[in-house]
Amino acid sequence: DTGSAAAVPINEVDIAYVTPVTVGTPPQTLMLDLDTGSSDLWVFSSLTPSSQVRGQEIYSPAKSSTSKLLSGHTWSIRYGDGSGSRGTVYTDNFTIGGLEVESQAVQTAQEVSSSFTQEQSLDGLVGLGFSTLNTVRPSSQLTFFDNARPKLDEEVFTADLKYHATGSYDFGFIDRAKYTGNITYTPVQQSPGYWTHSLSGYAVGSGAFQSTQIQGISDTGTTLLYLPTAIVTAYYRQVQGAQNSQYYGGYVFPCSSTLPTFTFGIEGARFTIPASYINYTRISPTSSTCYGGLQSSSGLGINIFGDVALKAAFVVFSGTNPPRIGFGTK
Numbered sequence: 001d002t003g004s005a006a007a008v009p010i011n012e013v014d015i016a017y018v019t020p021v022t023v024g025t026p027p028q029t030l031m032l033d034l035d036t037g038s039s040d041l042w043v044f045s046s047l048t049p050s051s052q053v054r055g056q057e058i059y060s061p062a063k064s065s066t067s068k069l070l071s072g073h074t075w076s077i078r079y080g081d082g083s084g085s086r087g088t089v090y091t092d093n094f095t096i097g098g099l100e101v102e103s104q105a106v107q108t109a110q111e112v113s114s115s116f117t118q119e120q121s122l123d124g125l126v127g128l129g130f131s132t133l134n135t136v137r138p139s140s141q142l143t144f145f146d147n148a149r150p151k152l153d154e155e156v157f158t159a160d161l162k163y164h165a166t167g168s169y170d171f172g173f174i175d176r177a178k179y180t181g182n183i184t185y186t187p188v189q190q191s192p193g194y195w196t197h198s199l200s201g202y203a204v205g206s207g208a209f210q211s212t213q214i215q216g217i218s219d220t221g222t223t224l225l226y227l228p229t230a231i232v233t234a235y236y237r238q239v240q241g242a243q244n245s246q247y248y249g250g251y252v253f254p255c256s257s258t259l260p261t262f263t264f265g266i267e268g269a270r271f272t273i274p275a276s277y278i279n280y281t282r283i284s285p286t287s288s289t290c291y292g293g294l295q296s297s298s299g300l301g302i303n304i305f306g307d308v309a310l311k312a313a314f315v316v317f318s319g320t321n322p323p324r325i326g327f328g329t330k
């Protein structure tokens with residue numbers, strides 16, 4: 001089997017992407033954030049206090065003839081930005097782009113943090129990290145990809161995220177029409193559960209490529225690209241008026257500045273992020289100061305190859321043994 005579904009930016013600066021999924025019988029449609037940096041599938045639900053729901057679609061297990069309570073199981077998750085949610089667990093039919101898993105663990109939120117309440121067009125997350133990261137207790141649950149794996153034509157899913165446009169996630173096949181040339185693969189270290197791999201180096205604008213191993217995680221649920229401070233300062237040294245602002249918590253610059261491109265390596269292949277992707281957003285609607293899409297990872301303890309980088313390529317997440325990740329030019 002295979003599946004294919006849209007990845008729709010939820011706002012005008014691509015802060016996150018949502019994908020239509022269906023849960024239950026008859027199908028209830030929700031828009032979920034497919035996140036390779038976590039492994040819980042959770043949804044706003046009939047169990048979420050109405051004070052915490054602001055326009056989101058909800059899953060009501062009581063309205064599904066195929067829902068089953070996973071008795072005595074709970075979950076609680078905290079994301080990199082400090083947001084979080086927690087609740088109980090049902091199993092039910094779950095489909096993405098025509099690919100169905102019969103009894104997928106669907107984690108129903110009984111509490112969500114304010115930043116989720118405020119994100120009106122996001123109804124929950126589908127974790128596509130390794131199932132070892134799942135927070136359901138007393139027994140951890142499998143991700144949609146792990147459940148679907150036995151029926152997939154090929155043990156892969158792909159991400160084709162786009163700048164200010166709708167892209168796609170595919171399951172079980174690699175769509176030759178979505179990239180040119182070949183996919184370059186590199187090994188993935190799957191412990192503790194992220195898609196962890198290395199870049200082979202980087203270049204700022206037309207500068208020389210610096211060959212250096214940079215380990216990090218490819219995380220579709222993170223908006224920006226976070227790299228070591230030395231690389232980030234070398235980049236913004238080329239930007240007139242750029243500064244690392246304590247006030248704004250990162251590098252900002254005049255919106256009128258000319259930004260260089262940023263190139264990253266995967267093995268021998270090179271992928272160039274257009275300057276427009278790094279001119280991420282105005283710090284406020286009427287400001288002429290802009291916030292960068294490339295920021296330092298020094299506070300995170302890990303480098304994160306988020307959407308700013310991933311949308312510059314066609315990315316293959318391969319669940320083969322051993323797992324690997326592939327990048328193609330598009």
Ligand SMILES: Cc1ccc(-c2noc([C@H]3C[C@@H](O)CN3)n2)cc1F
Pocket residue numbers: 016033035036037038078079080081083115116119122125219220221222
């Ligand atoms: C309001 C909101 C907050 C966080 C996230 C979020 N989703 O994925 C991630 C990254 C960080 C890491 O934790 C796992 N992947 N962050 C999404 C939201 F809509």
